[in-house]
Every structure is written in structure tokens, then in C-alpha cells.
Amino acid sequence: MRHQPLRPRGDDDEHRAYGAAKGGLLALTKGIARGSAREDILAYAAAPAWAATDITGADYVR
16 A cells, blocks of 8 residues: 655644544554455555645645
């Protein structure tokens, strides 16, 4: 599973919460995938590398 990390310029609570939520989703998906692999069950997560939202605004760089 590959993902593109976000790199915020600022250091506020919204950026930390967004990053923590994205990391939690990826960790949960990996755990489900590993736990279900023996039954040939796949697990996927949709986690965009960057999306224009109120949080991202102009504070994010690629």
C-alpha cells in the first residue's frame, strides 16, 4: 500500500487531526488486510494525497 504524505507548512490542530485520521485509516486497512489474507479477502482504503478542502487551502505544498 502506497500513499503520498501531506506536508503542511503550518502546525495547527486541524493539520494534526487530518494527518492522524489518515494514518489511522491506513493502519486499520493494513490490519484488516493482514488478518483476512488467509481467507483471500482483500482490503482497500481511499486516501487522497491532496484534496482542496477548507483545511488544505493554500497551506499545502506538493
